[in-house]
Amino acid sequence: MESSTPVIVAIDGPSGTGKSSTSKAVAAQLGLSYLDTGAQYRAITWWMVTNGIDTADPSAIAAAAGKPEILSGTDPEKPAITVDGFDVAGPIREQDVTSKVSAVSAVPEVRTRITELQRSIAASAVTGIVVEGRDIGTTVLPDADLKIFLTASPEARAARRSGELKGADLHATREALVKRDAADSSRKTSPLAKADDAVEVDTTDLTLQQVIECVVTLVEEKRADR
Ligand SMILES: Nc1ncnc2c1ncn2[C@@H]1O[C@H](COP(=O)(O)OP(=O)(O)OP(=O)(O)O)[C@@H](O)[C@H]1O
Numbered sequence: 508m509e510s511s512t513p514v515i516v517a518i519d520g521p522s523g524t525g526k527s528s529t530s531k532a533v534a535a536q537l538g539l540s541y542l543d544t545g546a547q548y549r550a551i552t553w554w555m556v557t558n559g560i561d562t563a564d565p566s567a568i569a570a571a572a573g574k575p576e577i578l579s580g581t582d583p584e585k586p587a588i589t590v591d592g593f594d595v596a597g598p599i600r601e602q603d604v605t606s607k608v609s610a611v612s613a614v615p616e617v618r619t620r621i622t623e624l625q626r627s628i629a630a631s632a633v634t635g636i637v638v639e640g641r642d643i644g645t646t647v648l649p650d651a652d653l654k655i656f657l658t659a660s661p662e663a664r665a666a667r668r669s670g671e672l673k674g675a676d677l678h679a680t681r682e683a684l685v686k687r688d689a690a691d692s693s694r695k696t697s698p699l700a701k702a703d704d705a706v707e708v709d710t711t712d713l714t715l716q717q718v719i720e721c722v723v724t725l726v727e728e729k730r731a732d733r
Pocket residue numbers: 520521522523524525526527528529545667668671710713714715716718
């Protein structure tokens with residue numbers, strides 16, 4: 508592969524393992540685009556909730572899956588997400604959306620719609636892209652040049668999240684993220700999973716900077732091999 512060919516990097520893993528922080532920094536450092544696919548599933552969930560769709564009813568979700576227009580920015584310095592023209596970057600992080608997103612993202616019609624969107628964004632990235640999520644290496648971009656699967660102990664992940672949500676109860680935070688991972692891993696359609704050819708990086712005892720350096724090195728090695 509020529510060095511001018513766009514490089515496609517897939518970063519997957521459970522909640523709180525550092526996918527977003529790592530992906531944004533790696534993309535910024537290497538001049539690549541960045542796509543947060545979790546934000547897209549959160550955006551469609553936000554739309555369902557806002558429009559009174561019962562998120563416990565898969566057939567209602569399936570019937571509405573094609574309705575919202577979701578646009579994702581791919582600048583790692585200022586990731587953006589809009590639904591029908593509204594900036595939803597804040598609302599999609601609220602607890603109500605977080606608690607419902609696994610149910611919405613398990614619906615096959617939702618996954619088909621969002622996967623098409625993700626593939627078209629990745630195909631139009633001129634220098635390349637870092638795409639982070641749960642099924643990028645296995646389903647969305649199975650031919651990615653580099654696949655990374657980030658892990659970390661539930662305790663480390665809960666501590667990181669509690670640090671973000673100031674004052675949040677550590678035990679409740681741990682239970683919530685373990686529950687969401689279980690739902691994401693056990694759904695029938697493209698569950699959270701490590702691709703066979705992904706490099707697994709356990710971030711439990713690594714600083715964010717160490718993880719970023721590790722991934723940058725892996726991307727540079729791939730580019731040098733071309
Ligand atoms: N190696 C690390 N050491 C310490 N803190 C970290 C590390 N990696 C990420 N963090 C912190 O952990 C929190 C969660 O990270 P991040 O949002 O990147 O995880 P994520 O895998 O994208 O989570 P989610 O899937 O829930 O969106 C952030 O506050 C981030 O700064």
